Amino acid sequence: MTRIQPEDQDNVQETFEPLTADQVAELRKHQPLLLVWRVVGAQAVLGLLVATLVWLVSGRMAAVYSAVYGALAVIVPAALFARGLTSRVASVNVGAAVLGFFLWEMVKIGLTVAMLFAAPRLVNDLSWPAMLAGLVVTMKVYWVALGFRKVFYPVKPT
Secondary structure, eight states, rough: OOOOOOTTTOOOOOOOOOOOOOHHHHHHSSSSOHHHHHHHHHHHHHHHHHHHHHHHHOOOOOHHHHHHHHHHHHHHHHHHHHHHHHHSSGOOOOOOOOOOOOHHHHHHHHHHHHHHHHHHSSSSSSSSSHHHHHHHHHHHHHHHHHHHHHHHHHHOOO
């Protein structure tokens, strides 16, 4: 096994230099920010596709409603989370952004769990497999967003 020897910390110099405004602009051209509303929109589209597939396979409207409710258990909290992160308060400073992220993530998780607990009361003749299919497929859009950079991270032509 190869061991990496630690650097001599006494001879290490601080070489950190902040980026200029032009360098930041160039970096953002090549690595744009994620558009969270596109992710929420993709979740809605995939939720409808799952509901359509459930309808084609089962033919039962109760299963379709269950799949839609499962998708909504992800989409509604994600939309609330996106709204919270894109508000002015979240962009005041770094501390507010970090606190806002954790706060809205807790709200998102809490709302998702509450919607799942309420599902048997709100959806008549609930189909758990259909609801979980809608939930899981819609939740996996986050991973898809990492893979399809051109869709979710648009680069403006220069």
